Amino acid sequence: MPNTITRRRLLAGSAAAIALPAFARAQGAVKPRLTVISQWSAGSDGAAITALGKKFEEKGGIWQHSPVPGFTTEMMNKLRAQIIAGDPPACSQLKGPEIAAWSKIAPTVNLDAVVAAAGYEKVVAPDLARLHKPEGKWISLPLQIYSTNMLFLSKRAMDKAKADKIPVTWADFNDLAEKMKASGITYPIANGGTRPDDGQKFEASFAGMSPAAYRAAIMNLDEKALKGPEIKAAFAQVRKIADWMDPNVGAQPYATNLKRFVDGDMGMMIQGGWAQGVLRNAGFKFEDFMIAPGPSDNTRPVFLLNADAFIFWQRSEPDLQAGQTLMAQLVMDPAIQTMYSQITGSIPVRTDVDLSGAGWSDGQRRTATALKDAVANNQAVLSLAHNMAQENGMTAAMIDVITEYVKNKTITPEQAVARLGEAVEGAR
Amino acid sequence: MTDAVSAASSRPAISGAVRRLPEYLMIWVPLLLSAGHIVSFALWTIWISFTPSTLVPVSGWVGLRNYTAVMATRNWHIAFDNLLLFGCAFVLLSLVIGLMLAILLDQRIRGENVLRSIFLYPLALSFVVTGTVWSWLLNPGIGIEKLVHDLGWISFRFDWLVDRDMAIWTIVIAAIWQSSGFAMALFLAGLRSVDGDLVKAAQIDGAGPLRIYRRVILPTLWPITVTVIVVQLQFAISTFDLVRALTNGGPGIATQLPALVVYDLMFQRGLLGRGAAAAVLMLLILLAVLLPYAAWRYVQRRRLTHA
Numbered sequence: 001m002p003n004t005i006t007r008r009r010l011l012a013g014s015a016a017a018i019a020l021p022a023f024a025r026a027q028g029a030v031k032p033r034l035t036v037i038s039q040w041s042a043g044s045d046g047a048a049i050t051a052l053g054k055k056f057e058e059k060g061g062i063w064q065h066s067p068v069p070g071f072t073t074e075m076m077n078k079l080r081a082q083i084i085a086g087d088p089p090a091c092s093q094l095k096g097p098e099i100a101a102w103s104k105i106a107p108t109v110n111l112d113a114v115v116a117a118a119g120y121e122k123v124v125a126p127d128l129a130r131l132h133k134p135e136g137k138w139i140s141l142p143l144q145i146y147s148t149n150m151l152f153l154s155k156r157a158m159d160k161a162k163a164d165k166i167p168v169t170w171a172d173f174n175d176l177a178e179k180m181k182a183s184g185i186t187y188p189i190a191n192g193g194t195r196p197d198d199g200q201k202f203e204a205s206f207a208g209m210s211p212a213a214y215r216a217a218i219m220n221l222d223e224k225a226l227k228g229p230e231i232k233a234a235f236a237q238v239r240k241i242a243d244w245m246d247p248n249v250g251a252q253p254y255a256t257n258l259k260r261f262v263d264g265d266m267g268m269m270i271q272g273g274w275a276q277g278v279l280r281n282a283g284f285k286f287e288d289f290m291i292a293p294g295p296s297d298n299t300r301p302v303f304l305l306n307a308d309a310f311i312f313w314q315r316s317e318p319d320l321q322a323g324q325t326l327m328a329q330l331v332m333d334p335a336i337q338t339m340y341s342q343i344t345g346s347i348p349v350r351t352d353v354d355l356s357g358a359g360w361s362d363g364q365r366r367t368a369t370a371l372k373d374a375v376a377n378n379q380a381v382l383s384l385a386h387n388m389a390q391e392n393g394m395t396a397a398m399i400d401v402i403t404e405y406v407k408n409k410t411i412t413p414e415q416a417v418a419r420l421g422e423a424v425e426g427a428r
Numbered sequence: 429m430t431d432a433v434s435a436a437s438s439r440p441a442i443s444g445a446v447r448r449l450p451e452y453l454m455i456w457v458p459l460l461l462s463a464g465h466i467v468s469f470a471l472w473t474i475w476i477s478f479t480p481s482t483l484v485p486v487s488g489w490v491g492l493r494n495y496t497a498v499m500a501t502r503n504w505h506i507a508f509d510n511l512l513l514f515g516c517a518f519v520l521l522s523l524v525i526g527l528m529l530a531i532l533l534d535q536r537i538r539g540e541n542v543l544r545s546i547f548l549y550p551l552a553l554s555f556v557v558t559g560t561v562w563s564w565l566l567n568p569g570i571g572i573e574k575l576v577h578d579l580g581w582i583s584f585r586f587d588w589l590v591d592r593d594m595a596i597w598t599i600v601i602a603a604i605w606q607s608s609g610f611a612m613a614l615f616l617a618g619l620r621s622v623d624g625d626l627v628k629a630a631q632i633d634g635a636g637p638l639r640i641y642r643r644v645i646l647p648t649l650w651p652i653t654v655t656v657i658v659v660q661l662q663f664a665i666s667t668f669d670l671v672r673a674l675t676n677g678g679p680g681i682a683t684q685l686p687a688l689v690v691y692d693l694m695f696q697r698g699l700l701g702r703g704a705a706a707a708v709l710m711l712l713i714l715l716a717v718l719l720p721y722a723a724w725r726y727v728q729r730r731r732l733t734h735a
Contacts, residue, residue, distance in 0.1 A: 073695045077695060080484060083484065084484055247587075248590055249590075250563065251676045393697040393699050397501075400681055403680045404502075407679035407682070426500060426501060
């Protein structure tokens with residue numbers, strides 16, 4: 001079976017090479033067509049990609065989107081099956097280091113020319129750009145950005161605790177939590193019990209204390225940084241957060257607690273920017289909560305990047321190739337990014353989009369400003385909990401340790417650091 | 429002469445075989461197809477478990493490296509310990525509860541049909557439904573604990589679902605609720621097939637109902653008991669959807685089971701080789717249950733034919 005894949009790959013590659021000049025001549029003649037698979041089928045995600053498809057059709061293209069609802073893994077299984085069958089979609093959703101991993105199993109499209117023509121590289125955060133051009137070539141394009149470490153504050157809980165200052169450092173955060181607890185709020189932290197939830201608490205703590213140590217330990221797996229004092233301090237902070245959470249949440253998603261959060265029975269939430277959309281969809285008002293960048297000990301915003309992206313798979317059909325070029329141009333277009341982010345509640349990948357217009361919320365504006373600051377200060381790092389910092393195997397091994405630590409209060413920070421080191425070794 | 433005899437005797441045999449051809453086709457073709465299906469995929473999985481496959485299957489040979497890597501992880505250790513605990517507790521308790529229900533139903537009570545349906549009904553549900561409903565019932569914040577608190581007993585605690593030491597027992601509870609009706613049905617059939625004369629003879633000898641059950645009826649249920657144990661153990665080893673819906677392996681990784689580990693490795697971590705190794709380890713555990721059962725059946729049949 002692997003032999004046939006290689007043979008097919010060779011065939012596809014040579015066919016593409018032969019077809020290239022012909023394609024260049026015929027480009028004006030063919031109607032661009034795009035086959036896409038993604039997991040975005042419903043809610044704001046579904047609405048956003050449908051809107052993107054409409055734009056594609058307005059430009060004269062044929063849009064063939066096959067959503068695979070459910071977890072990202074479901075979409076990946078479909079993608080895997082199509083690649084093994086030698087019939088990959090022209091374009092598919094994929095994110096983070098998985099782009100590099102998957103690009104090794106099937107040929108991808110080199111987008112360098114289209115990206116250069118759009119002058120795109122200088123308006124994308126460097127860490128993010130690197131993920132989408134493994135081996136130096138653009139083969140995929142980021143679509144929208146979320147920060148995973150936004151701090152949500154419940155207005156009513158703040159009133160109860162007679163607090164009005166948004167915490168900037170972790171010390172401020174801990175003070176506020178204690179204050180809330182003293183004023184009768186049993187659980188100052190609202191959270192879910194899922195693996196990414198636990199992972200987010202850890203990455204927010206670690207990167208918020210030292211973005212440099214986070215980059216070395218989590219993104220570069222540097223052995224010294226993985227045993228350093230910063231990561232131990234981060235685990236100690238996670239323990240504090242865990243003690244302020246409602247243990248009864250079990251394995252339920254964070255959204256279970258949103259009402260208690262808004263009602264002031266819970267005070268703060270460390271969540272991704274997407275929680276704003278969920279809160280709004282649940283009927284809560286902007287007056288009910290505040291959004292700020294997550295705590296950062298050096299007081300400059302730290303931005304934990306999570307970005308959705310499209311990867312482009314090599315196809316020999318001229319209409320699909322024309323479709324890929326059109327899609328790439330659309331995804332980089334500031335107007336399209338604006339449309340997309342306004343539907344989903346994310347922020348655009350381009351750092352030069354103006355967010356002062358009426359379609360944007362304060363939370364989105366603050367997130368975009370935080371990203372700009374973080375990029376300028378080299379404090380924009382990649383999220384572990386949302387599969388941006390490492391490949392899935394390594395991520396899962398690390399999250400195993402983190403989620404067990406959050407749930408098991410007998411594990412000390414020292415033990416957690418040791419176990420994380422072992423898990424990294426085992427997954428290498 | 430001899431020719432004529434053999435021709436005469438073989439003709440009915442041939443026509444018999446022709447007549448029975450549809451039956452053979454009916455039984456053997458699907459049987460061979462499904463056996464081929466299962467065996468070929470099992471062999472393929474075994475092969476993959478020795479390759480360095482990650483996102484897609486690739487050829488190559490890494491020996492036992494996938495196996496040692498899987499067995500070195502905390503996830504697998506926890507999953508294996510949980511399987512031992514869950515398997516034993518679930519099988520024993522569902523056996524006892526099923527038998528009790530069957531004996532109680534066997535007392536010629538009124539409304540037996542209705543009760544039997546009620547006890548069997550959970551079996552008709554998908555494990556995902558069972559898991560989801562029990563995850564609500566057992567959640568201390570919204571379920572049974574909250575109900576008792578609201579009734580006024582404030583100090584009542586029933587938070588096993590979020591207690592990492594007790595969480596595995598919530599899976600036992602839900603699994604028993606789902607499948608003790610199955611054990612009951614088998615036992616009830618067994619109880620009903622006990623020869624009435626035996627019971628009468630025991631009554632004439634002056635044995636009370638308890639004694640009759642202990643000495644006369646229950647010993648005849650041995651074969652059924654073994655069947656129930658084997659069927660339930662198979663279920664226990666391959667449990668996946670129930671845990672996924674009820675605890676999803678949590679709190680933390682406290683309720684991991686081997687099937688969850690396999691799925692996780694293959695599809696979430698993109699490590700096909702290691703996932704296949706974990707799947708083969710599961711198959712070995714299953715064989716450890718099924719081989720003794722097959723041996724037992726063989727011995728039983730020998731004993732029957734000799735008798």
